[in-house]
Amino acid sequence: MEVAPVLAKFTNELEFINIDDIYHDLYVAGIVPHGEYFEVRKGDYVWMKAEDKGQFDVAIGAQVVKIVADKLFVMDDEGKTYTGSILVAVNPYQCLPIYTAERIKLYQDRNLGELPPHVFAIADNSYTRMRRDGQNQCIVISGESGAGKTENTKLTLLYLAAISGRHSQIEQQILAANPILEAFGNAKTIRNDNSSRFGKYTEIHFNPDGAIVGAQIKQYLLEKSRIVSQANEERSFHIFYSLLDGLDAGDKQRLDLVDASSYKYLTEGCTAKYNGRDDRPNFSHIRSAMKDLVFSDSEISDIIKVLAVILHMGNIEMEAHTIDHLDATQIPNMTHVERIGKLVDLEPAAIVKGITTKTIIIQNEPTVSNLAYRDAVDVRDALAKGIYVRLFVWIVGKINSVIIHPEAESCSLIGLLDIFGFENFNHNSFEQLCINFANETLQQFFFHHIFKLEQEEYDAEGIDWNHIDFVDNQDCLDLIGKKPMNIMSLMDEECMMPKGTDQTLLAKFNTTYSKDKIYLKPTRHKTQSFGIAHFAGEVYYDLFDRGLCCRQLKYLGMMETARIRQAGYPIRHAFQEFVGRFWCLGGLIPPSKSEDKQERARQICENVFGSSGDYQLGTCKVFLKIAGDLHLEQERSRILRNVTIVQRHIRRWCQRRRAAAIVMKRFLLAAVRHGRFRAWRNLFLIRFRKLRRQLILFQKLWRSYLANKSVNKEDLGEQNLQNFPEIPQSERTEEIEGTMETPVRVDEGFPLRDEPKGAAGECRKSCPPAVAEAEARKGGMPPKQKKPSKFRRSEAANNGCQPSTTSKAELPEDELAPELTKVRKRKSVAFSYRLLRRIVQSMETSSKVFLWENVLPTMEKAPREETMITAAVICLKLRRT
Numbered sequence: 001m002e003v004a005p006v007l008a009k010f011t012n013e014l015e016f017i018n019i020d021d022i023y024h025d026l027y028v029a030g031i032v033p034h035g036e037y038f039e040v041r042k043g044d045y046v047w048m049k050a051e052d053k054g055q056f057d058v059a060i061g062a063q064v065v066k067i068v069a070d071k072l073f074v075m076d077d078e079g080k081t082y083t084g085s086i087l088v089a090v091n092p093y094q095c096l097p098i099y100t101a102e103r104i105k106l107y108q109d110r111n112l113g114e115l116p117p118h119v120f121a122i123a124d125n126s127y128t129r130m131r132r133d134g135q136n137q138c139i140v141i142s143g144e145s146g147a148g149k150t151e152n153t154k155l156t157l158l159y160l161a162a163i164s165g166r167h168s169q170i171e172q173q174i175l176a177a178n179p180i181l182e183a184f185g186n187a188k189t190i191r192n193d194n195s196s197r198f199g200k201y202t203e204i205h206f207n208p209d210g211a212i213v214g215a216q217i218k219q220y221l222l223e224k225s226r227i228v229s230q231a232n233e234e235r236s237f238h239i240f241y242s243l244l245d246g247l248d249a250g251d252k253q254r255l256d257l258v259d260a261s262s263y264k265y266l267t268e269g270c271t272a273k274y275n276g277r278d279d280r281p282n283f284s285h286i287r288s289a290m291k292d293l294v295f296s297d298s299e300i301s302d303i304i305k306v307l308a309v310i311l312h313m314g315n316i317e318m319e320a321h322t323i324d325h326l327d328a329t330q331i332p333n334m335t336h337v338e339r340i341g342k343l344v345d346l347e348p349a350a351i352v353k354g355i356t357t358k359t360i361i362i363q364n365e366p367t368v369s370n371l372a373y374r375d376a377v378d379v380r381d382a383l384a385k386g387i388y389v390r391l392f393v394w395i396v397g398k399i400n401s402v403i404i405h406p407e408a409e410s411c412s413l414i415g416l417l418d419i420f421g422f423e424n425f426n427h428n429s430f431e432q433l434c435i436n437f438a439n440e441t442l443q444q445f446f447f448h449h450i451f452k453l454e455q456e457e458y459d460a461e462g463i464d465w466n467h468i469d470f471v472d473n474q475d476c477l478d479l480i481g482k483k484p485m486n487i488m489s490l491m492d493e494e495c496m497m498p499k500g501t502d503q504t505l506l507a508k509f510n511t512t513y514s515k516d517k518i519y520l521k522p523t524r525h526k527t528q529s530f531g532i533a534h535f536a537g538e539v540y541y542d543l544f545d546r547g548l549c550c551r552q553l554k555y556l557g558m559m560e561t562a563r564i565r566q567a568g569y570p571i572r573h574a575f576q577e578f579v580g581r582f583w584c585l586g587g588l589i590p591p592s593k594s595e596d597k598q599e600r601a602r603q604i605c606e607n608v609f610g611s612s613g614d615y616q617l618g619t620c621k622v623f624l625k626i627a628g629d630l631h632l633e634q635e636r637s638r639i640l641r642n643v644t645i646v647q648r649h650i651r652r653w654c655q656r657r658r659a660a661a662i663v664m665k666r667f668l669l670a671a672v673r674h675g676r677f678r679a680w681r682n683l684f685l686i687r688f689r690k691l692r693r694q695l696i697l698f699q700k701l702w703r704s705y706l707a708n709k710s711v712n713k714e715d716l717g718e719q720n721l722q723n724f725p726e727i728p729q730s731e732r733t734e735e736i737e738g739t740m741e742t743p744v745r746v747d748e749g750f751p752l753r754d755e756p757k758g759a760a761g762e763c764r765k766s767c768p769p770a771v772a773e774a775e776a777r778k779g780g781m782p783p784k785q786k787k788p789s790k791f792r793r794s795e796a797a798n799n800g801c802q803p804s805t806t807s808k809a810e811l812p813e814d815e816l817a818p819e820l821t822k823v824r825k826r827k828s829v830a831f832s833y834r835l836l837r838r839i840v841q842s843m844e845t846s847s848k849v850f851l852w853e854n855v856l857p858t859m860e861k862a863p864r865e866e867t868m869i870t871a872a873v874i875c876l877k878l879r880r881t
């Protein structure tokens with residue numbers, strides 16, 4: 001054993017390297033670390049660091065050929081380094097003589113590694129293991145677009161067909177499926193002139209003797225958007241161009257077909273024709289492949305018809321118009337509709353209806369409504385895409401019906417998965433997201449088998465093994481498709497939102513995944529994109545392609561449509577309808593029936609637009625520009641919103657008052673019920689004091705009234721009238737009446753606690769004992785001396801009598817009640833029952849007792865005395881408790 005710890009020198013084809021430059025994962029190539037050195041033996045494979053430090057400069061494999069003292073001599077391995085059953089195939093972009101029948105024979109029944117790496121070596125290894133171990137095999141072919149997946153799939157099939165040894169028709173048929181699938185599923189892209197726009201899984205079925213007995217093809221993710229639009233310098237699926245170039249003139253005339261440059265669906269990418277592909281011979285090739293796979297003439301004819309229908313469909317021109325003020329779509333030129341009708345045996349009207357209207361079921365009743373222009377275009381395109389996808393699925397099914405073995409279940413199989421590679425363009429759309437998601441899933445599968453399961457098996461078997469770490473991409477898979485709120489589900493949700501846009505979706509992503517390391521937020525340069533850190537690199541997705549949209553708008557004649565829409569007045573309202581909708585913009589008075597609606601419409605327009613030219617008044621209608629209509633609607637919404645706010649506040653205020661009253665009532669009842677008089681008293685102390693003052697006022701008023709009444713009736717009316725000069729009846733009545741009815745001012749009344757002085761003293765004396773007792777008990781406010789009014793004092797003096805001090809308790813009850821009613825009716829008297837109620841509700845117990853015993857009995861018959869009675873009941877209860 002030779003150890004070479006230091007420098008190694010190379011000459012000529014051998015190169016000089018420092019041992020430090022040997023990669024530290026040398027043991028991958030069979031070299032074992034030895035302390036701080038590596039133990040290197042002659043014949044070992046080593047990796048050498050690349051001199052350049054660029055991102056894709058990888059280590060170079062080499063074999064140790066000589067070890068002399070401190071020098072290590074290595075030689076480039078010339079691509080002989082095998083990584084087990086993984087083949088890295090390089091696309092040579094030229095025909096190399098390495099796929100010949102001799103090479104097939106060379107690789108047959110050879111162990112992996114015996115010969116240089118080759119796709120045939122991988123295919124042979126799978127076949128051998130299937131037969132030897134009886135295990136189904138799978139070859140996964142992955143790589144970015146243009147890497148050579150499809151070519152290598154075809155080469156693998158070719159090899160398996162060659163070595164399985166039977167050379168029957170089935171092998172021919174399996175190989176014949178390729179040109180058909182390529183014609184319908186491949187297209188020119190900027191990366192690859194023959195890019196597969198679908199994923200394909202082909203199973204080859206073998207009998208116990210190892211002969212091919214059948215096959216099955218499964219297709220995934222056909223890029224259907226390509227039917228209606230292609231990126232610049234790209235084309236639609238090959239079959240359309242082959243058809244138009246390869247059909248003879250008679251067939252073309254029968255189908256009303258011309259050349260590819262006349263069809264909108266074929267010219268989006270501006271490359272109906274391109275150098276390097278002759279579509280004419282392809283068509284006959286496809287036809288003969290179809291014959292191999294037992295497609296009948298009528299089936300081939302139907303396929304061609306369907307393709308023609310799709311092409312005509314793309315040429316149906318539509319225009320926006322309005323029906324009953326609602327957006328609708330019309331088809332001004334029916335030529336293409338009629339051609340479609342002829343091909344599929346349908347009435348043109350039925351086709352127009354299908355494209356320009358929609359039917360929804362409301363309460364089990366179908367309801368038809370018109371589609372707006374943009375929606376109708378979408379429907380037409382969706383129909384074309386749907387038809388093509390179904391055609392493709394049908395063709396794959398037809399091929400399978402021929403090549404599938406009736407007892408496929410019992411056969412051994414080798415599966416070949418050819419799926420789009422990882423894609424990262426300048427603009428990455430939803431298609432790229434799907435493709436990269438599929439690749440992430442494949443990568444996960446790969447990691448799982450190569451790293452996880454393999455190392456788990458080593459562990460289980462007790463193999464001495466240094467674990468190799470690998471980057472698990474599970475987080476990325478979760479983000480795109482597995483989390484409860486994954487990118488796909490959020491996209492789905494946004495598509496269903498009536499006003500969902502790219503921006504709203506992006507905002508949702510940014511919020512939902514703000515802490516996710518796999519999700520990359522928009523950058524300064526890519527403000528409308530989000531990124532995903534894939535295992536293969538970071539990709540920013542745009543879901544908006546400005547260039548593509550501009551081209552579509554141009555081809556749809558949208559520029560002209562927009563111009564006429566902008567210059568004209570596309571929105572119209574009859575005056576009646578206009579005023580009915582926008583009356584609130586012309587002052588908040590609703591229109592009357594007799595009003596001149598035209599004049600009112602003019603007012604509204606002038607009010608809103610001033611002198612701007614966003615509107616014009618016709619003889620029956622208001623004509624508006626789109627911006628004008630929008631402005632009107634916005635103004636209307638603003639005003640109605642404000643009205644709603646005011647209404648809301650008023651309603652809230654009313655409700656609060658109502659609620660407060662209910663709470664108060666409950667509280668009072670509860671307080672009474674549970675004897676919590678003190679709590680009630682404390683809570684309403686401030687109010688109580690105020691109301692007590694009002695009670696005093698009430699008493700004053702009441703006594704004043706009684707005093708006045710007594711004076712008027714007894715003294716003025718009967719004793720002194722003869723002393724006055726005679727006055728006219730009307731004046732006299734007025735004066736007397738005036739005396740009776742004049743509102744009594746507060747300062748003219750007799751305060752509750754006036755000391756018994758003179759007339760007032762008489763009044764005090766006449767107070768009922770209960771009041772006196774209560775006042776004495778309370779010892780409350782000091783009596784406030786107020787002079788009786790001059791008028792009354794002089795009246796009393798003149799008449800030689802004392803003012804009446806008769807209390808209401810001393811009056812007969814039947815006399816008091818009508819007087820009370822009279823007083824209540826007088827608007828000018830500053831007393832109301834509401835006030836009275838409040839007074840009673842807040843009175844002290846003693847006052848209430850007084851009220852109960854002296855006042856209420858006289859007021860029971862009054863219509864609005866429920867509250868008084870309630871108050872009295874409360875008083876009684878309080879007295880009991």
Ligand SMILES: Nc1ncnc2c1ncn2[C@@H]1O[C@H](COP(=O)(O)OP(=O)(O)OP(=O)(O)O)[C@@H](O)[C@H]1O
Pocket residue numbers: 090091092093094095096143144145146147148149150151152192193194195196197419420421
């Ligand atoms: N082994 C090869 N020898 C010669 N030319 C090749 C080979 N592999 C690929 N090519 C050339 O490269 C082109 C692209 O290869 P291919 O269609 O297989 O790529 P792909 O990975 O399947 O791309 P896509 O994902 O777009 O379908 C082929 O059309 C062919 O011209």
